[in-house]
Amino acid sequence: MADRTAGDRPPAGPQARYGPADTGHTGDQNAQGAPGGPGGRPAYYAARPGGWRDWWTLLHPPYTAWHLSYVVIGAALAPQVHLNRLLYTLAAFFLAVGVAAHALDELHGRPLRTRIPRAALAGAAAVSLAGAVGLGAYGITQAGWILVPFMVAGPTLVIAYNAELFGGVVHNDLGFAAAWGAFPVLTGYAAQDGNLGPAAGVAAAAALALSAAQRRLSTPARSIRRRAARIDGVITLADGTTAPLGPDQLLHPLEGALRAMSYGVMLLAAALAIARFS
16 A cells, blocks of 8 residues: 555654554553554554564555455456456556555655565565566557556556655655556556446546545554654543543544455455456
8 A cells, every 4th residue: 555555654744743653452552642652563454573474564465455456346347357367467566566666665764664674675676566567568468559558657656656756746645546546447447458448437536536535544544653652632522521532532433444445445346356257
């Protein structure tokens, strides 16, 4: 939910120097020293190309679960939690972020290099977004008119971010953090309470910060995986010894942190859900 929710194309600015690649493990490197190259995986969670595996990769599983966890966190902070409202809110976000946003992203430049036909991607995006809007309309009957702005903002953010509309004004670090971090928390809370309390605002700020950190880590990692033709260098330590600088050294801390953060947010959401429903 991801960083195009979790997988946008790398920018053309300073971060472009990092350059595609794979996980950074030497078994995935190509002959030129790049971590992925033309045959490498475009994301550490990407499956082998072809068939159903392309759809798995398209979902960006760890990032989608990460951003759905924000919905659970927001809902769990509400004074009263309704399981049915939580389930339809999760379903709406899965359709909008997990499927529609990522399908639009793949249509716009094939960053994941899937073989899914364009018609299938466009159909998946349209059907999923319509389903999310339908669930939002149902939510209004349960939680009240407070969900109307969220129902309008959600599809707008999905399309504007992933299609890079309005000159890319939404497609930046702050736009990502607000759309895929703060917004799910606020929606999850509002769908439960029909209102927004102080706890929702504080949690949304926390999700904003975490999502900003996510994008700061994933942007150079994606650039290394998807754009680098060669990574070759040496680190000279203060005592004069040297160590190689390659894909492993660059990607391991970035993707290790992303894995740990995704697991941490998911476990936090699970803990809050257990506490509220047990």
